Amino acid sequence: MPTDGQVARIREAFDARAGDYDENAMHRALAASVARFARVPDDGTVVDAATGTGLVARALLARRPGLHITGVDISPGMLAVARNAEPHIDWIEADAAALPLDDASVDLVTCVTALHLFAEPDHAIAEWARVLRPGGRVVAANFVSGGHRGKNHAEHSSAQHPAGVPYPRDHASFATPERLQARYAPVGLRIDRVATWVRTDDRMLITEAVRG
8 A cells, every 4th residue: 555655755756846847858749649649539538647747638638629638646736737738628636546537437548657656556557447438448658768767867866866766666567568468457458559659768668458
């Protein structure tokens, strides 16, 4: 179980990054690529889990203005930036493992560069399956290599956090389709599309899974 201290440290770290998060060119480019990759009806319902400043949600809305999108995050600082940037999305402060949404109410769940932060990723994945309609999809982007280790990415470096990053991270469990599928299978999600996204030193796995 995550402790209150763990959640508080993650919230504090991302609140501190909110003001300049959107200045990161990798974050913006990845969000645009995920929005292009995702398949959802033009009038569909989307939840962006661990939305941060809402880059993915905003990119989806720009491509399909008829979508109804909810962005969920635990960081009020990140959500404040998101609300200022795009008032036509519902921004909710909540845990990605406890979504304030009805069963079978969503066509698409997106989660970009966040699964490695979750203390209980299987609980979050089960929540995504719960809120998805039959045939609904999860699009996730996870680090294979790059930014989380790179010296040029201060948010992951001991230079910013002298005692080390103040919360646990697990990239390895989500870095291949096979490992991710093992987490998805118990809740009826099946990966059916995979892409690799590369920008300078960052290599990402983008997957689409379908709920049976």
